[in-house]
Amino acid sequence: xxxxxxxxxxxxxxxxxxxxxxxxxxxxxxxxxxxxxxxxxxxxxxxxxxxxxxxxxxxxxxxxxxxxxxxxxxxxxxxxxxxxxxxxxxxxxxxxxxxxxxxxxxxxxxxxxxxxxxxxxxxxxxxxxxxxxxxxxxxxxxxxxxxxxxxxxxxxxxxxxxxxxxxxxxxxxxxxxxxxxxxxxxxxxxxxxxxxxxxxxxxxxxxxxxxxxxxxxxxxxxxxxxxxxxxxxxxxxxxx
Numbered sequence: 001x002x003x004x005x006x007x008x009x010x011x012x013x014x015x016x017x018x019x020x021x022x023x024x025x026x027x028x029x030x031x032x033x034x035x036x037x038x039x040x041x042x043x044x045x046x047x048x049x050x051x052x053x054x055x056x057x058x059x060x061x062x063x064x065x066x067x068x069x070x071x072x073x074x075x076x077x078x079x080x081x082x083x084x085x086x087x088x089x090x091x092x093x094x095x096x097x098x099x100x101x102x103x104x105x106x107x108x109x110x111x112x113x114x115x116x117x118x119x120x121x122x123x124x125x126x127x128x129x130x131x132x133x134x135x136x137x138x139x140x141x142x143x144x145x146x147x148x149x150x151x152x153x154x155x156x157x158x159x160x161x162x163x164x165x166x167x168x169x170x171x172x173x174x175x176x177x178x179x180x181x182x183x184x185x186x187x188x189x190x191x192x193x194x195x196x197x198x199x200x201x202x203x204x205x206x207x208x209x210x211x212x213x214x215x216x217x218x219x220x221x222x223x224x225x226x227x228x229x230x231x232x233x234x235x236x237x238x239x240x
Contacts, residue, residue: 028215030059032080034073037066037135037160038103038178038205039084043230051220058217066160069138074208081209081218083225089206096211098226101235102202104179108191110171121195128153133164133173176200180234205235 035041041062048060065073070085072078075092089097107122109115118126132155156173158164165177169190177191185191207225209218225231 026216027055028058028080028217030061031215031217031221032061032063032078033221034063034065034070034079034082034085036070036082036084036086036205037064037138038086040180040234043228043234044083046230047221047224047228050224051217055217055220064138066135066138071208072139074210077210080213081207081221083207085206085208086203088204089208094210094212095208096214097206097208098222100205100207100226101232102237103205103235104202104238105176105200106179106182106186107174107176107194107196107199108168108182108186109174109194110169111189111192113171113174113192115174115194116192118194121197121199123197127174127196131155131173133158133167133175135159135161135164202237 035044044062051058051060063073063079065071065079065082065085068087070082071087071090074080074082074085074095075090084100084103085097086103089095113130115122115127115130128151130153132153134155134157136157136159156167158167161178161181164175165181165185167173168175168177169185174194182191186193207222209222214222
């Protein structure tokens, strides 16, 4: 019994020594990763597994952001690295960013929505007559919502893209959705794609990081995300 206890203590001491060496080498004690709500989080699961297979010293924490709120989590120090951020990178110094690709968007409505019977491409005036479903921006410094909303258009503002998808499937409104999120519902007929005048087709998407605090864990995640084929597939432009 005493011998077994001694082995456990020795193992614990060795693990602590390994952690101390890793931290001394530049591996962060904790890494906070901001994930934009439009990003397919399931694609990070293999990276999480691969990371912990080799670098278990660093605790991972994931936080959520929407639209401009993803950049805000980075610039205000609530995240060390962000993935899937939409809109242009901020001008703040001390932060790096790389283009992840382009998120394809599709304007979609339920098959029983009145817009299904309108002639394509849909004009702004036509769309304006119907309720929009938009995702609220989580940025704390403004009250802006999705840029797809037209002047004086009735709208329901929701907190994430999953809820937006569900409401559009129910026929409660119209709007743009990430194609990867809507595709299986388009194929099943639960949603109908409609062409729009001056259509928003692609939204640039970014990875951003804090250059002043970035350690080895931050660098590992940045490199792995940018090199990941599954993620690249989501953000690759469809062939014309």
